[in-house]
Amino acid sequence: MSGSGFSVYVGNAPYQTTEQEMGDFFATAGEVTNVRIVLDRETGRPRGFAFVEFAEEAGANRAVEQFNGTDFNGRSLRVNLATR
Structure with missing residues (x-):
């Protein structure tokens, strides 16, 4: 990971979701620069969680506000700012 972006942790992600689908979903909050679904x-x-990186901090903050608790492919997402 480049470290230049602003990441959110996405928990309770559907196991069948692709990084492309997740990136497209979160793009409404801001410019997504990277998506990493964590694998066993x-x-x-997939282990059911991922990290979505945004170009700007505002995008990451909007993602938490807009998507925490939101249904995505049948699962209620847990979205928080990622800690390093």
Whole structure:
């Protein structure tokens, strides 16, 4: 990760969601520069959470305000500012 962006933690993400779908969904809050769905090391399957990085801090803040508790593909997302 570049470290120049502003990230949000996305919990309770649907397992079948792609990074592209998640990026498109969060793009309404601001310019998305990176999406990383965390995979299990042993199985290679998604672990149900991801990090979405925005070009600007305002986008990350809007994402938390707009999407925390929002339904996404049948799951209620938990969205918080990511801590480093």
